[in-house]
Amino acid sequence: MLSPESLKKIDREIAKYPPDQKQSASMGALRIAQEEKGWLASETIEFVAEYLGMPAIAVYEVASFYNMYDLAPVGAKKISVCTNLPCALSGGVHAADYIKKKLGIDFNETTADGQFTLKEGECMGACGDAPVLLVNNHRMCSWMTEEKIDQLLADLKK
Amino acid sequence: MLEIEIDGKQLQVPDGSTVMEAANQVGAYVPHFCYHKKLSIAANCRMCLVQVEKAPKPLPACATPVTNGMKVWTHSEQAVKAQKGVMEFLLINHPLDCPICDQGGECQLQDLSVGYGGVQSRYEEEKRVVSNKDLGPLVSTDMTRCINCTRCVRFTTEIAGLMELGQAFRGEHAEIMPFVEKTIETELSGNIIDLCPVGALTSKPFRFGARAWEMSRRKSVSPHDSLGSNLVVQIKNDQVKRVLPLENEEINECWLSDKDRFSYEALASEERLTKPMIKQGGQWAETDWATALEYVANGLKSIASEHGAGSIGALVSPHSTLEELHLSQALVRGIGSGNVDFRLRQSDFSADGKREGAPWLGMPVGKIGSLDRLFVIGSFFRKDHPLIAQRVRQAAKRGLKVSALNPAFDDWQLPVANTLNVRPSAMASSLLAVLKSLVEISGEAYDGEYGAALATAASEPAARAIAESLASGRRTAVWLGNLAVQHQDAATLHALAQEIARIARSSFGVVGEAANSVGGYLANALPVAGKGLNAAQMLANPLKAYLLLNVEPELDTAAGGSALRAVGKAEMVAVFAAFKSAAALEYADVMLPVAPFTETAGTYVNCEGRAQSFYAVVKPRGEARPAWKVLKVIGDMLGLDGFSVDSVEDVRKRVLAADGSVEPGKLGNAVHGIELKTGAVSAKLERVADVPIYFADPIARRSAPLQQTTDAAEPKARVSKATLAQIGVDAGTRVKVVSPEGAVVVTLIEDEGVAGGCVRLAAAHVLTAPLGALNGEVSVERV
Amino acid sequence: MTSQGIILSGLDGDRTWRLADYVKRGGYDALKKIIAEKIPADQIISEVKKSALRGRGGAGFPTGLKWSFMPRAFPGAKYIACNSDEGEPGTFKDRDILRYNPHSVIEGMVIAGYAMGCERGYNYIHGEIFEVYERFEEALQEAREAGLLGNNILGSDFSFDLFAHHGYGAYICGEETALLESIEGKKGQPRFKPPFPASFGLYGKPTTINNTETFASIPYIIREGGDAFLALGKPNNGGTKLFSVSGHVNKPGNYEIPLGTPFSTLLEMAGGVRGGRKLKAVIPGGSSAPVLPASVMMDCTMDYDSISKGGSMLGSGAVIVMDETTCMVKALERLSYFYFEESCGQCTPCREGTGWLYRVVHRIENGLGRPDDLDLLNSVTANIMGRTICALGDAASMPVQSFVKHFGDEFAFHIEHKKCLVPKDVQHEGSKIYVA
């Protein structure tokens, strides 16, 4: 279900917690599973549950609670733009509008070629760098002027 | 103890009490939704906010610990303002269509909103809609009504032992649900209906059956397992509409198993027998009671004179009432036969004549919670005894360590510290090994009856671990489960378990199979050794006449196939039953419609020896009559002594003490002088048979909703991986399982809970009935 | 990062975060001193008390006092948790601490472990800063390899291990008990208190939770003494503090300044209001702190007591600056959406009320406001505040109450005229993409 590399990473997460608290690794395991699969299908969640010895619904609770997990397929590149107030004061909304225009999609939509999904993000703890956006949850891009957005989209398309 | 003042009333409460508990003590009602005395505290609904002296803001009564000298006001202006504020929030997204809601009239939200709700909603936005979930055949959902109190989630996790429901998503999007496309499978699922304070979870079988206020409520007792759960049966137009728990902390607490709750659906089934019927020239014809009774009386008389009274026998269901059990044996004995038995699934009767009393749990059910060690021998514990297992589950959280010896394990949803998983024929030697270790631990010489066998006992680490566990406890118990009682070496297992309990200073008991497993003994509905035939003997060599009281021999006895053949050969089979069946139409000659538990008065004696009498809650259906009356009339017709009873109480008095309880001396688990069978362990495949929860008795078998659950799925043959390899077939294939009595074709699946060398295949099902014996050697062949 | 202080001063961006650089700056001296001199745990706690260090996570609770709540003779495991969940809009200081000075947090946590007799710690890191999480993992590895973490630290009989737990997008996990639930692998729903984490924390064991910046301040306190730290700030408000300045300023960023520094100085350090425009309002302590009008704010000094006197909270030290181009209704709408989105969903008032608040503000902003909407907002917030398990209910309510209180006219204008006092194009111009 998951690659040996992913399982090895999950095992490393498990090792961070006391031996009888394996379920603590559920968040890490879901993150790793999502990195491999792109999103979290029910089978993936069930697999993680079994791997950690947890009821499937308990893992589903986790997967549906934290909003960086995707419970439905997303584009190859998921871009989340922070539009929260501090960012909005420095162009967060403008940056989002610009990306919408460039990709021809709205928030929570995916481009027809399956390349990009756009999400509205909440505060990323980087308000001083506004506008900020996240690529595939893990890569943060700061001070996103229109030129930098153009550049980023071009790079990502490659 | 802590001093507290609530609404001006002073009281003392134990340390660790909450304000809610204290308020309950003085009768101050604090509105609440998420709080439930049997569940962990969530404090999420916020309805129970009360004013506490010196606290800057109102505090939730359910979660706030009492501190010494605390002063609380549950209905002060501050408290009521807070409560009203919460009520407004609860209602903004809640549908206001009580008239079409199934919870209408018994809804806590509806009740409380009368007192705490505003007149008109200030919320004018669109209301939230939540999709419904398929929770299976028993629980219906209307999730838009859910107020997210999480009682149901906590129930599955804490009481049923497995988290089957969760609260997914967050904030306003939070939803109660099972895992994607899963239903809930716990045998206790119906309790979430009672727990749900609104109409989000309701009874699927009952759905829109009646409005709460249209029904009358009558008390009754569950006729199924040996716990004897107390019931409230709700009636409308002389029909049972719904069954709810009657709270009894000492028995079922506030819970019911799904079997107790939903079996009533069988009572209106099409198979109900509602008229006396006689078979003439191979044709069934309805008749009147007088004719039918005369037929039975004459039949008995003529068979007795022709073949001797010993050619007549009665098999009585252990789910019968005490009064029915008593009169059945009185009838048989009055005729001059000693052939009567209610221990229908038992196969080893060698302890007969060597018992001190009626086997029982050996302790009160209410004390289970204080055990710290428990050894369960031969039991499908969770499904056989759902609510006793639930008590053990709660005790396990407080430190009870459970050990178990079994040829097949299911997940009991509770921690089992030590397990011995061996084939049936090895169970006796395993017990001997436990006994041996216990004697070693005690450091004293063995002073009991079974020294010779003990000398041959082997040592085994798993047995040693169980012995150590028992020896380290302070309040310990050893219990025999249904499988142990039905076992081919039942007497040996009983004797050894008794010795283990004696050396470990444990309480010793038999959990008991049916509602009247204890009552059958008290009523003497069993043969006196040497003076009559037991259930197995009656069926091994066909008798001339059988009286079957609520018994379906192919399903309710240890040897289904041969039982069916035996009754098929008899000259007369008189069936006293609430239901007809295809099989009965074949073998019976006369069928008398007798009343099930809801339509008759009677008594069940539960596993702890508590006699619980009940009245009929509805009139008998059609021409059905209470069986005790039918038996009385037959007795009278035959001119037998002992039938001059005018009421069910008259019958009861013959078995119970004057106050309606069991005379203490009559209960007893001790057996003596048992010839131990600890010899050869079989080298062939052995059958292990469970009696699945919804196949166990004629009523459960006919409850349509229960039959739709996963617990009622068609039986499959289960073997361990190693055995699978040994047999040389793949999991998932169809195989023929062959016993000395017959053969059946079933699907084979892998199950690591089954001991090596065993095939687990359920009994009490039409599919597997031809196999007969619940244990013994079998073989598996490809088809 | 222009800083005058003890946590971020003298750092050179991404180039000086490694163990060797930290050691050069005097890093781990405090720990070494403790181990070498076998300083008793009590003495460490009293040093922290003396420093008047107050929790940097938001509530400003005295750290030394918190540490003294941990049961001493408790048998079995005890835990330390570092709160790097930093999700409060406007706050971005912990990210920089972890990026540029991760060892200060590690050292602070090891010292805390020593002082409270804990064997294990977890640093809970905000979901969106994965790169920072990875760097922190690397720093942990360096520390482990140098014998500064793990068994028998620096050859002593003190053992302590530390792990990073990565969040995945839930503001509520910054609430300390939600954070514990989250480390336990569950959804982050706060626990009812009591019992408090000091008696029933992670895995049910005694646990102390502090903010990243709080832990990062510890090495200095131990190295230089509590008095030295106190002297950096003002009485009852010891030390320097990081302020994350965002919004309409020329140089958004983190500024580490002594507590008690006038707000005007901080504003100046951040390059002043953008485009020379007029200051309108400031949220001085993260989005949940009440907003203050410019006039009030200009009279405040940046410390717990002064801001509190001004009618708000120092909170996490996130200073959100809004100039005259800001529509206060729109600003509140966005914040209310945030709390609505982030409510964990367990308490009725928060689950139901945050959505209600957002919808009312949303309709006012969209020209559909009704005359009694301001009363409604005040009454709904009053019904949420103080009635929930955690403070998110309050956090969602305080902005609403303060915006309505200080900028009620603007709201009333919206309701009456179905449009904003500030023309749309002016708003647009004021908050377009801006990079200093």
Ligand SMILES: Cc1cc2nc3c(=O)[nH]c(=O)nc-3n(C[C@H](O)[C@H](O)[C@H](O)COP(=O)(O)O)c2cc1C
């Ligand atoms: C809704 C909510 C969010 C919070 N978020 C954070 C956070 O992101 N970081 C933080 O350090 N504390 C946060 N806190 C405060 C913590 O609960 C806790 O008080 C703090 O971590 C304690 O550390 P300190 O004493 O060092 O400040 C939050 C509290 C609430 C109620």
Ligand code: SF4
């Ligand atoms: S106040 Fe809100 S976020 Fe906090 S526990 Fe309650 S529902 Fe969750």
Ligand code: FES
């Ligand atoms: S009953 Fe107390 S909060 Fe629900």
